[in-house]
Amino acid sequence: MRQTARTLLAALPLFLLTACATTRDPVRNVGDAATLGMQEQRERSLADTDHWTLQGKLSVSDGKDSNSGSLTWRQDGERYEFTVRGPITGRTFRLTGGPDGADLEGLDGGTRHGADAESLMASTVGWQIPLGELKRWALGLRADTGPAEMTFGADRLPSRLIQDGWTVDYKTWDATRQPAMPARVFAEKAPYKVRLAIEDWSFAK
Template sequence: MRMRLCFLLLPLALMTACTTKPLIRQQGDAATLGAQESRERALSGKDHWTVQGKLSVSNGQDGGSGTLTWRQSGDDYDFTVRGPVTGKSFRLSGGPAGATLEGLDGGPQRGADAESLMERALGWKLPMRDLQAWVRGLRADSGPADIAFGADGLPSRIEQDGWQVEYRAWNATLEPALPTKVFAEHPPYKVRLSIDNWTSD
């Protein structure tokens, strides 16, 4: 069960690039908001990237963790998680033509999209499309959002679609800066992502 839950979080990664921005209630002065809009414009055009790090997930009763490799190539994604003890891998991959989930008992499962496939196969409802934006410190294009900033002028929190996404650390040496610790919560669900490496293709 632990390994199974570990992979559940991964699907959050299947999102499409953010091209439009919803109306947003923002906290911050004009300079801070302008800097965030510049980040969003710059990152919306960079849709080929790889994240490597650690992932943990909980539904309030069960949870799990593992190492994550997430490759995004435009609308196509490849999300792989490996458990720390068994070494067993789970892979979620696909794009506009559909999604495939490998590593579960019974062989690969397929669906029209990652969200419906994960719900059917594992019983989880997760904002997979939104996470592609949130993991980069951006608001998703799915509806209104609240955003707050830290003393460094970078987002400290985004609230959207009932989820609260907190940014605990950033890599400010990158241009634009990108998060390294992302905590998302929508009780009872919790997702924790610690990013060791960002790579742009």
């Protein structure tokens, strides 16, 4: 069944792998006092942000196969709904769950259940996505899973975050928001890659 799912996903185009190119200043530094103060302020303002919706595109790769699609990610505290739709086939995969486990809909043979989102996606469609950490990384925050190393760009916004063996590059930011929010997020832990092209953020009040 996993092979069937991966075969279906392999039909999706790889447009996001090239569409996410950016010209953001690649200069990285550990940050001076002002830069670190800005980041601390961002982290304080977003620390309790766990009710939001992200709209955009997702691309995943295991070093051999790459797949992509449109993404709607709704986070409601510890519960989530992660929906990916193929741009050509229109096939939809919907991952939902929380502390009590995860369910993946859209596969041939019906819904699959797993203890957590990461292991369920890996065993069914071969996707390696650190969803628990990514929900914080997508906000430009460090996850609470262990030590993290962060560097900044010339705009004083995070440029790279290294945590749990993953390297997270922030390619572009939407500085029109207060606080600024990531717009392109590339996460890599060889051979796996996860790329987010974020088109819109909305936050529950």
